[in-house]
Amino acid sequence: MKLSFYGACQTVTGSNYLLETNKIKLLIDCGLFQGSKAIKAMNYNEFGYRPEEIDYLLLTHAHIDHSGRIPLLYKKGFTGSVLCTKATKGLCEIMLPDSAHIQESNAEYKNRKRKRAGEALLEPLYTMDDAVSCLNSFQGVQYNTVIELSDEIKVRYRDAGHILGSACIEVWVTENDKTTKIIFSGDLGKKNTPIIKDPFQFEETDFLIMESTYGNKFHEFHENSTEKMFYEIEQTLKNKGTVIIPSFAVGRTQEMIYAFNKIESIKEKWNAIKKVPVYVDSPLAISATEVFKQNMDSFDDEAKKYILEGDNPLEFDNLIYTRTTDESKEINFNDSSKIIISSSGMCDAGRIKHHLKHNLWKENNTVLFVGYQAEGTLGRLLVDGAKQVKIFGETIDVRAKIVMIDGFSGHGDRTDLDQFIESFKKKPEKIFLVHGEIDQINGFSQRIDEKFKIQTIIPELGQEFSIGSENQLNKVVGTEGKIRINHDARITLMNYASKLKDKMHDMSEIVSYDIINKLDDDSIKKIISQYKKIDNEVDDLVKILERTSNE
Numbered sequence: 411m412k413l414s415f416y417g418a419c420q421t422v423t424g425s426n427y428l429l430e431t432n433k434i435k436l437l438i439d440c441g442l443f444q445g446s447k448a449i450k451a452m453n454y455n456e457f458g459y460r461p462e463e464i465d466y467l468l469l470t471h472a473h474i475d476h477s478g479r480i481p482l483l484y485k486k487g488f489t490g491s492v493l494c495t496k497a498t499k500g501l502c503e504i505m506l507p508d509s510a511h512i513q514e515s516n517a518e519y520k521n522r523k524r525k526r527a528g529e530a531l532l533e534p535l536y537t538m539d540d541a542v543s544c545l546n547s548f549q550g551v552q553y554n555t556v557i558e559l560s561d562e563i564k565v566r567y568r569d570a571g572h573i574l575g576s577a578c579i580e581v582w583v584t585e586n587d588k589t590t591k592i593i594f595s596g597d598l599g600k601k602n603t604p605i606i607k608d609p610f611q612f613e614e615t616d617f618l619i620m621e622s623t624y625g626n627k628f629h630e631f632h633e634n635s636t637e638k639m640f641y642e643i644e645q646t647l648k649n650k651g652t653v654i655i656p657s658f659a660v661g662r663t664q665e666m667i668y669a670f671n672k673i674e675s676i677k678e679k680w681n682a683i684k685k686v687p688v689y690v691d692s693p694l695a696i697s698a699t700e701v702f703k704q705n706m707d708s709f710d711d712e713a714k715k716y717i718l719e720g721d722n723p724l725e726f727d728n729l730i731y732t733r734t735t736d737e738s739k740e741i742n743f744n745d746s747s748k749i750i751i752s753s754s755g756m757c758d759a760g761r762i763k764h765h766l767k768h769n770l771w772k773e774n775n776t777v778l779f780v781g782y783q784a785e786g787t788l789g790r791l792l793v794d795g796a797k798q799v800k801i802f803g804e805t806i807d808v809r810a811k812i813v814m815i816d817g818f819s820g821h822g823d824r825t826d827l828d829q830f831i832e833s834f835k836k837k838p839e840k841i842f843l844v845h846g847e848i849d850q851i852n853g854f855s856q857r858i859d860e861k862f863k864i865q866t867i868i869p870e871l872g873q874e875f876s877i878g879s880e881n882q883l884n885k886v887v888g889t890e891g892k893i894r895i896n897h898d899a900r901i902t903l904m905n906y907a908s909k910l911k912d913k914m915h916d917m918s919e920i921v922s923y924d925i926i927n928k929l930d931d932d933s934i935k936k937i938i939s940q941y942k943k944i945d946n947e948v949d950d951l952v953k954i955l956e957r958t959s960n961e
C-alpha cells in the first residue's frame with residue numbers, strides 16, 4: 411500500500427492524505443489551505459491525484475481546513491462517498507455553503523476591478539452549486555462501529571474530542587493475508603472540553619498519523635480561563651461597559667453559550683452578568699448551534715445531565731440570537747451594557763467588525779479574545795496593543811480594554827498529545843507528524859524519540875511512502891516531484907518573507923541614539939546609502955508582488 415501527503419505538511423492547514431492499494435483509493439480529509447496569500451494560492455493547485463479515481467473520502471471533522479476543498483474535489487470529478495459522523499455531516503451542510511459564499515464574493519470583488527481594467531474574469535474556487543451538490547455524497551457513520559469498505563479495507567470512527575462530530579479514524583488494510591492498522595488522529599482535543607466527549611484512548615496500531623499543532627506548548631488550565639473571563643466581564647459591566655467577544659462560529663461560540671448557561675445556577679457569583687442581554691450575532695454560529703442541538707446524543711455526560719434535568723445547555727434566559735442584518739444593527743442603537751458574541755473569531759470579516767467599530771473607542775468597554783489570533787488579522791493587531799485601527803476605511807481609537815484569555819483551544823497541548831501516545835499498549839512502529847508549524851513538530855519529534863523511543867517522520871508536501879508486507883517503510887521517489895517543487899518554492903518564499911520582517915524589526919531595535927552617537931559622519935553616510943539600496947530593492951519587490959496581487 412502507499413501513503414501520500416498532500417496537505418498540512420509542516421503547516422496547520424490543507425489536511426489531505428491519500429491511502430491506496432492496487433484496488434482502492436482512500437482520501438483522508440480534503441481541507442482548504444488558509445493563512446497568507448501565498449498559502450491560499452495553493453488551493454488553486456491541481457490535486458496530487460486524479461479526483462475521479464478516489465473511491466472514498468474519510469473526513470475527520472467539519473473544520474474548513476479539513477473539509478473546505480471537498481466541493482472542488484467534486485467539481486474536478488470525484489464521484490465517491492464522503493464518510494463522516496452524523497454531526498460532521500450536519501456542520502458541513504452549513505459550513506461548505508458558507509465557504510462557497512466566501513469564494514464567490516472574493517471572486518466577485520476581484521472581478522469588479524478586472525472588469526474596469528478590461529482584464530479576463532476570475533472563476534471562484536468553487537460555487538454554491540458545487541458546495542450544495544457535493545453534500546449529496548456525504549454519508550453519516552456511527553462512532554465505534556467497524557465499517558467494511560471492501561474485502562481489503564475496514565474503518566472505524568472514534569471520538570477525537572476536538573469539535574462536535576470530530577473523529578480519529580482507524581483504518582485496517584489487508585493485503586496478501588497481512589493486515590496493517592493505521593490511525594489518522596485528525597485534530598485532537600483535550601480532556602474535559604465542555605459539551606463534547608474526551609478523545610478516545612487507543613491501545614494498538616502499526617502506524618499513527620498524528621497532528622502536532624501544540625506539540626511543544628502547554629495550555630493554561632481551562633477552569634482558570636473561564637473564571638478569568640467572567641471576572642473581566644463582571645468588572646466591565648460594573649463600569650457600565652459592554653463586552654465584545656470575537657468568537658469562532660462553530661465550536662467556540664457554543665462553548666461560550668454553555669459557560670454562560672452554567673453560571674445561571676451559581677447563586678452567589680456573577681450577578682451583574684446574569685442581568686444583561688447576551689447576543690449571539692452570527693448567522694453561521696446560530697445555524698451551528700442548531701446542529702449542536704440536533705446532535706445532543708454525542709454530548710458528554712455533564713452536558714447530558716443538564717438535558718436530563720430539563721435544562722437545555724445551549725439556552726438561557728438572557729440569550730438573544732440575532733440572525734437578520736437589521737437585528738444586528740439594532741444591538742448598537744442603545745448605550746446600555748451588554749455582551750456581544752460575534753464572528754469571525756479573528757475579526758478579519760463578518761459582523762464583529764461593526765461591533766468593534768461601534769465599541770472600541772469607548773474606554774469602559776472590553777474586547778475579550780477567547781481564541782488564537784493569526785498574524786496579519788485585526789484581532790492580532792488589537793491583542794498586540796495597537797492604539798488605533800482601521801475598520802471599513804475609518805480610523806478608530808482603541809480605548810476599550812483588550813483582554814486575551816488563553817486556554818480555550820480546541821487542540822490538546824503537549825501534555826494531552828503525550829498522553830495520547832502513552833495510552834497505546836502496543837506502541838506504533840512509526841509516527842508521521844503532520845498539522846503543525848515546524849518548530850512545534852521538531853520539539854514534539856524530539857520528545858517522542860526521547861520519551862517513547864518511537865521513530866517519527868515529518869512528511870513533506872507531495873511525499874509518498876510505500877508500506878511493505880513487513881510494515882517496512884520506503885520513501886517513493888519522484889512521481890509527484892512536480893507538485894512538491896511547486897509547493898516547496900511557495901513555502902520557502904513565505905519563510906523568507908517572515909524572516910526578513912523579523913530581521914528588519916531587529917535592525918530597527920538596534921538603531922538607537924546610543925549607537926548613532928558612537929558613529930562618525932562617514933560611517934553614518936555609508937549606512938544611510940546601504941539603507942537606501944535596501945529600500946530601493948524592497949520597493950522593486952513590492953511592485954512585483956502588488957502587480958500580482960491586483961491581478
Ligand SMILES: [Zn+2]
Pocket residue numbers: 471473476572597
Ligand atoms: Zn480542527
